Amino acid sequence: MERIQEKLAILADAAKYDASCASSGSNRKNTTKGLGNAHPGMGICHSYTADGRCVSLLKILLTNVCIYDCAYCVSRKSNDIKRAAFTVQEVVDLTINFYRRNYIEGLFLSSGIFKDPDYTMERLVRVAKKLRTEHNFNGYIHLKAIPGASDDLMREAGLYADRLSVNLELPTDAGLKLLAPEKSRPAMIQPIQFLKNEIIRLDDERKVLKKVPTFVPAGQSTQVIVGAAGESDMEIMHLASRFYRQFALKRVYYSGYVPISSDNRLPGLHSQVPLLRENRLYQADWLMRFYGFEPQELLNDTHPNLDTDIDPKLSWALRNLDSFPVDINKADKMLIARVPGIGMESLRKICAARMHGPLGWDQLKLMGVQLNKAKYFITCKAGALERRDLTSEQIRQQLLAQSHSKWVKAHSPQLQLF
Amino acid sequence: MTTWLYDGSFDGFLSAVFDLYWQKKTDVVIRKEQDHVKGLFENVIFMPTITANADRVWAGLTKKLTEAVLQQLFCCYLSELPGEEDNMVGFIRHVFASEQDVSGDFGNKYVLHVTQLSRKVHREKHRMEAFVRFQLTKDNIYYSLVSPDYNVLPLIARHFKERYADQYWIIYDERRRFGIYYNLDKVETIRLQFNADYDPHYHTTGNVWAPEEELYQRLWNTYFKEANIVSRRNPRLQLQHMPRRYWKYLTEMRLG
Structure with a gap:
């Protein structure tokens, strides 16, 4: 195997635990007949x-050499693994050649911290700069912002990258202290x-000046690891909500902890990745960002964790039946x-169509409404579909009885014979 | 009931729609000449394409619909589904019969149908933007084969032209036997003549490809393999996003 292939194997493997995969939301137009748009x-x-x-994106580390020893990370200093590092030119060549073949939307470049934050950040910026200025590349570039790097480097990174991100890693300060004692939240x-x-x-400036780069x-995004440090869903979602508000983040990613270490501070090597929990967190995240829910409505001291069954x-909705039917x-x-549904x-x-005339059940069904869920909560032209006064528990049982959760089958601990 | 046949072009269809109104016909179905199988007592007439008439119908629609909705109607044509003309005619009649803009009238079955089918066509367009895999030939042309469910090459040309503005490329629809070729200036429609010994599927060997092509395919396959997290295995989800019929054109799935 050639050395470049071996390096790619090592540095792609080490980068894959970063969940961010977005390549949207930028607006870098190909105006100069260059490459990419x-x-x-x-x-x-x-x-x-x-x-x-x-x-x-081509998601790789520049190097997996790292001075830190965070328990949850494969590239931690004390882990006995193969180490490798790309040169700037190698990353540029891979990106351009993958992009030209339509394999990728762009580059997501992260890195272990070698020497110090400035030294590392400077290398990341150099890759992005070369792609933009020498290769006229307009594809998507996501760089890791390395905490502790100088403001000048951050500013330069922002000129070449479409997205920058700093991972919060652990949702609670206690978790951070336990698993990554060398890192601090303020940093x-x-x-x-x-x-x-x-x-x-x-x-x-853009509002008054013409040429502002x-x-x-x-925008920025971040990632939190779920299920590594015993935190509740409430702690996770309230943190996410705070960061959406306070720092106008575009996305928070929730990454179910993949067991990679036998360290006794962490879930054991044979524990399952909390995929269902991760899925529910993303659903809650969507409810906050697009459906107008406040985090306290979904998660509070009485309900600190999301229901996994529904x-x-x-x-x-089942906790707030008095808000329905609408x-x-x-x-x-x-x-x-x-x-729901x-x-x-x-x-x-629905909103466009009801201006032309009142809607009935058949029309709602054709438009894609999941009536099996929605019918308990709405009325329409034909009145209510469910006329009995059901309690939350009855609705819940009815829905569970007819649902065939994909999770039950795919992730049941029960062994299957056939 | 009479069947009117048109030459299969979008103008041919619109031209037939013009005659529906001109001749005040309601008991006519419009079909493509090439897919039509004549029934025993069926009355069939071939309608020649008159571009000026097609233009008049289109101009009428343009007055009543936004660019986006016109594009949706065109997508229904590109779906090439048998008998889709009936829905398109139903939609056009609803548009012309109403005073107000009916494009949000999803309670109407034709309006909802056009929205939903155009979404399917659009999804296929999006898939092609994702699943095209170019291979570099020694003539410095990036070449790709596809066979989309719907005829989406006319829809993706612009995306690829804007993205790969500085490289020659061909995207060839194997099923419909035509392709689009970008010559650094504009996109042209082409038909290729293949040799008798031509292997319709990609081959990494042979003397048509650039010397570095094999290396980058190998590196891409390596990357694809390493990006997978084994303990999160979920082939069902993989198949849902990337159905098997696309695999033979994907570098990473062919060799894996």
Whole structure:
């Protein structure tokens, strides 16, 4: 095997635990007949690996050499693994040649911390700069912002990258102290704060000046590890909500902890990846960002964890039956958004269509509403479909009896004979 | 009931729609000449394409619909589904019969149908933007084979032209036997003549490919293998996003 292939194997393997795969939200137009176009900012997933995750960017580390020893990380200093490092030119060549063959949308470059934060960040920036200035590359570039790197380097990174991200890693400070004692929350927040301020400053300048360079057009994101340090869903979602608000993050990623170490501070090597929990967290995240839910409505001291049997919207609706039923033909859009079984697409259709005439059950079904869930919570032209006064528990049981959760089959601990 | 046949072009269809109105016909179905099998007592007439008439129908639609909705109607044509003309005619009649803009009237079955079918066509367009895999030939042309469910090459040309503005490329639809070729200036429709010994599937060996092509395919396959997390195995989800019929054109799935 050639050395470049071996390096790629090592440094792709080490980078894959970063869940971010977004390639959307940028607006870098190919105006100079160069290579690549991130306009109009729509993401593309080019392939899917056997774990069902999408491949959109060439996601690699510049090196897996690291001075830190975080317990949850494969590249931690004390781990006895093969180490490798790409040269700047190697990363550039891989990116350009993969991109030209339509394998990828761009590059997601991260790195272990070698020597010090500035030294590492400077290398990351150099790759992005070379792609943009020497190769006229307009594809998507996501760089890791290394906490502790200088403001000048951060600013330069922002000029070439579409997205920058700092991972919060563990949702609680206690978890951070336990598993990554060398890292501190304030040090992680500092670059996020700096970048947010720069984005705002340049947006303001853009209003009065003509030529202001693009700066991190796809914004910032972050990632938290789920299930490594015994945190509750409430702690995770409240943290996410705070970061969405305070730092205008575009995305928070939830990464179910994949057991990679026998360290006794962590779940054992044979424990399962918490895939269902991760899925429920993403559902709750969507409810907060698009459906107008407050984190306290979904998770609070009485309900610190999401229900695994049913989705978070249904779970909320069953706790708040007094808010229902809503009239599909009259109710406010954001009230209909709260009905289980109605997603954003059917919501859009309902609101457009009801201006032309009142809607009935058949039409709702054709528009894609999941009536088996929604019928308990709505009325329409033909009145209510479910006339009995059911309690939450009865509705829940009825729905569970007819559901065939994909999770039960795929992730049951029970061995299957055939 | 009479059947009108048109030459299969979008203009041919619109031209026939013009005659529906001109001759005040309601008991006519419009079909493509090439897919039509004549019934025993069926009354069949071939309608020649008159571009000026097609243009008049299109201009009428343009007055009542936004660019996006016109594109949706065109997507239904590109779906090439047998008998889809009936839905398109139903939609056009609903548009012309109403005073207001009916494109949001999803309670109407034709409006909902056009939205839903155009979404399917659009999804196939998006898949092609994702699943095209170019191989570099020694003539410096990036070459790719596809066979999309719907005829989406006309929809993807612009995306690839804007993205790969500085390289020659061909995307060839194996099933419909035509392709699009970008010559650094504009995109042209082409038909290729293949040799008798031509292997329709990719081959990494042989003297048509650039010397570095094999290396980058190997590196891509390595990357694809390493990006997988074994303990999260979920082939069902993989198949859902990437159905098996696309695999033979995907570098990473062919050799794996």
